[in-house]
Amino acid sequence: MTPTDTAAKCPVRHGFDPLGDSYVADPYPIHTAVREEAPAFYAEAIDMWVITRYDDIEAVLKDPATFSAAVGQRPVFPMSEEAQRILKDGFRAYPVMSDCDPPRHTRIRKHNMTGFSPRRIAMLEPKVWAKATELVDAIEPGRVDLVSALTYPLPAYMIFTFIGFPDEDMDMLKSWCGNRIAFSWGRPSGDEQREIATNMTHYWEYCEKFVAQRAAEPADDFTSDLVRIHQADPDALSLADITNVAYGLSFAGHETTTSFTGNAIRQLLANPEQWAAICQDRSLIAKAIEELLRFDSSIPAWRRITTRAVDVGGVEIPAEAKVLILLGAANRDPNHFENPETFDIHRGDARRHLAFGKGIHYCIGAPLARMEARIALDLLAQRAPDMQMVEGQDFDFPPNVSFRGPRSLLVDWPE
Template identity: 90%
Template sequence: MMPTNETAGCPVHHGFDPLGDAYIADPYPIHTAVREETPAFYASAIDMWVITRYDDIEAVLKDPGTFSAQVGQKPVFPLSEEAQEILKKGFRAYPVMSDCDPPRHTRIRKHNMTGFSPRRIASLEPKVWAKATELVDAIRPGRVDLVNALTYPLPAYMIFTFIGFPDEDMDMLKSWCGNRIAFSWGRPSADEQREIATNMTNYWEYCENFVAKRAAEPVDDFTSDLIRIRQENPDSLSLEDITNVAYGLSFAGHETTTSFTGNAIRQLLSNPEQWAAICADRGLISKAVEEILRYDSSIPAWRRITTRAVDVGGVEIPARAKVLILLGAANRDPKHFEEPETFDIHRGDARRHLAFGKGIHYCIGAPLARMEARIALDLLAQRAPDMRLVEDQDFDFPANVSFRGPRSLLVEWPG
């Protein structure tokens, strides 16, 4: 039942809308306002309770028993009947790590951690350098969109390579990922839902066939690692589990890193003295990466659902309530970060951010995302220290409740 203003301890915010134009353009002033006003409130525009402060959000992330992950990737709004029918015909995915709870989450994550071992991640670094160098070498002097030229193709190529998808299929797979964010985290039209549902079904069937091929002939890739685990213990993972992991990871592993790297370049070039510092001393890049994650995360909000009634900062949230946790607000909470609205690559405590979550759902791909961003920035600092943002460009961000990164990033590339 929707809370009312008269309900004691239940603040209601009818104006908060993470799909509104002002929020999509820049959520951070709104984050600051609601964080200062209340630790939690009900947002009628999205039928969710919103949690705003670092300590409370950290507690949510560390309490999966009370705050279930099962809604993490479900559509925010009901799907059209047509989209539902399309998915019923061939889309058989079920909750992946980010939206399932123990004990299933524990079992799947354990096996995925084997695939994301330090050895395999380290083995990817030369490939990241090689692909990033190839992309940067292809850039010609003048006005360049770095999303198209670098920040989209690099993480897409790397996660598809990691999973084991063939190079010749990558353009097709990337086309099927189009608008996926809007499907689960936005408010797509009926026509958009139909197109996305069709792409999702095609993608799922592709993953099924791919996993069946790897089951017959394992090679040296992440999917084959999971196949070998299944071969050693058939009860540990089903082929459907492995298909589900490949499907979910292939989307999550590149969209967020594209946004992360785009945000990084935008913030650094918007602060030219800090970009100059990195170009003069590339040893600063690792610290800069953490400050970017704190200051302008590619996932400024995520979702949970309560399993019981719970008190958050004195606000009573009912059982089975959908919850939006404002990671971006937490990462600029003045209780935890000095001068939090200031972007500072020299900050000593930036790594305390919650951009990758915390607890059992801490992002398994964090080391790979950090590596890709670090290498991209290192190459740009070497090759284009005089690069600058095109003035007066309008940055366009996808309308959704969870992901944020520029769709295009125009720079002047020096000759």
């Protein structure tokens, strides 16, 4: 990418709307169409410039100086005055890692990496197995929704446990997370904004009290790891920083894994020969996860904002332009993946996907997400190799610009 002195005028695509019914139902045919048409274009429906191709998106992710992360979690559309008032009265969060730029991002990520050490992730694996086994043991033969039975409660429980939240608060915390996606990435109604803003305020106040408790009595959890860094050097990491991390991570750490695991099970059951291969040889699961991340990621698009005018594939994007990068389109770019529209768990280069991003913002929770998905699929392959997806069900995906996963996934669970 270069400055825009010789760049062509960007085409306007009037019909592109990631909140439209056809896109929400299945964005991938639309991704293919826009990727083939132009490397970038302006979308009036969301007031964003859309980037479509692997090479350009990879370059965006590796150039935080030009493509700032500052808009990653801001509401796509203006908040109502009532929602703004509610948040002003009790919500004191500020940008988290995913929407921070250096040097603040560098400082916070360094400390978070301490908490996400291989040691702590390894310590969690027996707990993931135990919780997943408990959830699967509770499933009775017949028709079951695997989202409510497994793919939602498992990641939510594990990230809350990782942070250190007590078990007895889990249901309350999950209720406060409800519909959070719509607030920042969708088009919520005024009533929805009021409810979500109220829940966000309750959640923030809870995190403040929790961090204060851990500061007084550290335990063996991620929050306490951060507290110890604060106690050793208060200037390196404040208690407000720790509260902000706990708040942001508790949402990001389970919604995306819930969506991805649901996508993964759906794709495998829709390709029964590949599901059968995994059930016969569970060593294939780790490789299959990379193809599932490539083929049907839980985050098919993310946002940036330009700090200067820039040329993307010969298309001029101005300074201070909001940008939507189509990770899902990049992951099916035929210039990088052979037969990209084919789902193939034996694919050799699937790990080159951009599902977890790239560069300084590469997903810090990727090892935990991979582990949770691997354990869930391994357990299902052991316990229910003959389960089948209910035919004819209408999959419901939350309408938003960034996250994608089925709200329910009905299967027939064998005797």
